[in-house]
Amino acid sequence: MPLAATTALMLAASGCGTAGTSAGSDDGKVTVTVFDAYAGEEPHGKYISEYADAFMAANPDITIQVTTIASNDIFAKLAAMATDPSSIPTLYFTSGDQAPSLYSMGFTQDLNSIIDENTKNTFAPGVAEGATLDSAMAFYPVAVQPLGMLYRTDRFADAGIETPTTWEEFLPAAKKLTTSDGDQPISGFGMIGSNNSSGQSRFLSYLWSNCLSVVEEDASGTWTTDVDSKEFLDALTYWTNLNEPEHVVPDGITSVDYPTAANYFSMGYTSTMMTGGNALGVAYAANPELKGKIGSFPIPGACPGSQLNAEGYAMSANASDEQKEAALKYLDFFVSNDTDLNFWQSSGKIPATTEGQAAEYLQGDDYAGLLETINKGTVPVINFPGMAAVKTALGNAYASVFSGEATNEEAAKKLKADIDQILSENN
Structure with a gap:
């Protein structure tokens, strides 16, 4: 050259x-x-x-x-x-x-x-x-x-756990997988709780899997939201409860970004992780012994959870x-x-x-x-120009609950006001 x-x-x-x-x-x-x-x-x-x-x-x-x-x-x-x-x-x-x-x-x-x-x-x-x-x-x-759930097949087998297809099934599985190896705690779910694009995207996928659209264009071409629904509040509460009181995610959850979560999974500090295949590359590079011990399943829920x-x-x-x-x-x-x-x-x-x-x-x-997620169908691309702002608002909502600054009800109310403002700027 x-x-x-x-x-x-x-x-x-x-x-x-x-x-x-x-x-x-x-x-x-x-x-x-x-x-x-x-x-x-x-x-x-x-x-x-x-x-x-x-x-x-x-x-x-x-x-x-x-x-x-x-x-x-x-x-x-x-x-x-x-x-x-x-x-x-x-x-x-x-x-x-x-x-x-x-x-x-x-x-x-x-x-x-x-x-x-x-x-x-x-x-x-x-x-x-x-x-x-x-x-x-x-x-x-x-x-x-596509986002899916990576999991330790050996740990699921040892605990007698079937891969969950609903979030109702996921929580008891995560509790059973939350244990320790000597002084090292092992969390059932390697949640990415950081308030950045990685954490926000995963929270959004979780909401989609609960059949929430967050933003949607109606027949008249107007963008609407469903974050003021009971279903959204229930979903937000479930997500934040995984931290407290359930304690099935790593400590200091707001500091757990994607690199940290991928590292935790590769080191065996967590047993499941919502992610794309990129975390497999990280895990195998850091710990080649994980070959043959990792599987994946679609994000639990009644609706597709990933684009x-x-x-x-x-x-x-x-x-x-x-x-x-x-x-x-x-x-x-x-x-x-x-x-x-x-x-x-x-x-x-x-x-x-x-x-x-x-x-x-x-x-x-x-x-x-991950391939099953592709074959079953994914969430269509959302051509909403304010999507980056919506994700930021979602991140602010769960982060405020994780930090103790707001209750789930308060966070949901603030989120609705924020998204209404974003919609008004783009409708």
């Missing part, structure tokens, strides 16, 4: 690169800038640079500049760039829950206008739809991350035609260059393509519940 290309990638990955959409130098080379959440994650982040290096070696006229940025920070970073759209990177990581807000701000290129049908046909059923808002394909999906959660890369609508062409070429390369699917296997993610989803590594108990 040309030294200049390697240097550009290294500088951008360290935060020194240029994030904007400049088409490149006078020598005809095209620069594609990327905000990449994957690049900073372990153990799969290394493949981002490996794939970019391999692509640049095969395409010396294109430079890929990767800037590492946390997934939870991307929306705020891009929103801050709204006053100067030319500074928005050519490509940026996004997912089904983040994309509606970015799409509503006019940041995303509709890929339908530049992607060919052969590429679309490689995606597994439902994946292209999971990346589509209105009729626009808002991002290029590389993986899907398909397609994730990948959106393309800036402000990129030049040359950059868009080069970026699409890079994305096609990304999903097809590695027949061993090292990025997906090491991350625990499920490929977005039909061929990828037939891979041997997905055929065990560990992915069974």
Whole structure:
């Protein structure tokens, strides 16, 4: 690979690169800038640079500049760039829950206008739809991350527990699994209770599994909410009761974010965890002895508890035609260059393509519940531009109860007022 290309990638990955959409130098080379959440994650982040290096070696006229940025920070970073759209990177990581807000701000290129049908046909059923808002394909999906419940099959077997299909069945199972190993407490449920996107998304999935919509568009095109219902208050109370008085989740629950919860599960400090396949990648990397001891089942409840959660890369609508062409070429390369699917296997993610989803590594108990979630049907993409604000309001509600600042009734009342305000701004 040309030294200049390697240097550009290294500088951008360290935060020194240029994030904007400049088409490149006078020598005809095209620069594609990327905000990449994957690049900073372990153990799969290394493949981002490996794939970019391999692509640049095969395409010396294109430079890929990767800037590492946390997934939870991307929306705020891009929103801050709204006053100067030319500074928005050519490509940026996004997912089904983040994309509606970015799409509503006019940041995303509709890929339908530049992607060919052969590429679309490689995606597994439902994946292209999971990346589509209105009729626009808002991002290029590389993986899907349906949420399910990971569990320790050995501990369930030892305790004589069947995998629960309802939340009523889940609580006694979690209580039975809440024990200790010497001085080390073991929690039945590795809840993510942090008030950030990871915690908020899981709480939202839990609400969906209880057949609550949270926000929904009615026949007249008006957005409505059901968080003022008794069913919502009951669901909120059940969720917060898992902390107190039930004590089936880790102590200091508001500090348990996704990395902490994944670490707890891999170390055996918890026996179940609501998550996508990414936690499998973390668990196996940290504790290879867990191979053969992890299974998955769909989120309990009468209704689907997860979106398909397609994730990948959106393309800036402000990129030049040359950059868009080069970026699409890079994305096609990304999903097809590695027949061993090292990025997906090491991350625990499920490929977005039909061929990828037939891979041997997905055929065990560990992915069974996640694939069942896909096959049974998931929550459709909610094209509500205020969804990020709704998630923040949900997080504030459960966090206020966990911290003792509010009762469930008080938190629900405040949440209704917050969501009413969000709806009024978007109806």
